[in-house]
Amino acid sequence: MAQTNPNGPTLQHLALMVRDIDASHRFYTEAVGFEQCGKIGADTPTGQRGIDFRFYRGADDRHHDIALVQIPDPSVFPPASLEWEMIENKLGINHFAICYPSREDFLERLKVLREMGIEFRQRGNHGMTHSVYVADPDGNGVEFLYELPESVWIDNVNAALNYWEPMDTQSEEALDDPTEYKSFAPS
Ligand SMILES: [Fe+2]
The missing domain is CATH 3.10.180.10 (2,3-Dihydroxybiphenyl 1,2-Dioxygenase, domain 1)
Structure with a gap:
């Protein structure tokens, strides 16, 4: 497990699909401390109807650390459990x-x-x-x-x-x- 390449790749940013982008915006700005630094929406050059993509960063020498993406139909998902545990029987991000x-x-x-x-x-x-x-x-x-x-x-x-x-x-x-x-x- 020795490090062999000190100039190897790094993990750069994360994009999350969210059910309520305003609630997630509050979490990632007020709780985490990020600032919103960009967006793609119906009123932006590459945007289109129904798209709400927002970008956030923790310091202004970076373009974005995280992106939030509003899903089109949150109603198909049950309410989120906030009882996060380190060990759970699920796939994807821990x-x-x-x-x-x-x-x-x-x-x-x-x-x-x-x-x-x-x-x-x-x-x-x-x-x-x-x-x-x-x-x-x-x-x-x-x-x-x-x-x-x-x-x-x-x-x-x-x-x-x-x-x-x-x-x-x-x-x-x-x-x-x-x-x-x-x-x-x-x-
Ligand atoms: Fe960790």
Whole structure:
């Protein structure tokens, strides 16, 4: 599992089909902190009737991090379950992650989630990140994280990936964040 190509491909953006693009817009702007930076709709050059495609980013040196696409007929789907779990019997995306540039930004964001009444489904020290998992309005798992210092995990990525230390999700302690990071030695 050694890294052989330091200039290899990266995952770039994600496009989500959504049942209520206004609800998803609120989640990805107010809860996540993205800004809308573009759209394709009936009134844009490449748009057509019935199309509502919106683009979002977390910083202005990127063109988009995520796109939301309004599905034509939401009525054929049952209401979304917001009871996201890491292990579920389903196909497709388990979760995707939004990375905040610092511990302080991450903690600010947790306060916003709490104020918006968005449930922390899981929270923990994941060896290389501190992470909180929530469900977006369609029930997709979204991980909010900040990265621990590279020195913590770089020598043994697999050991860090295997590490999970649960943290409180309910009380006021769910907004605390310990900084005694465990380091992972080469195996
Ligand atoms: Fe993750």
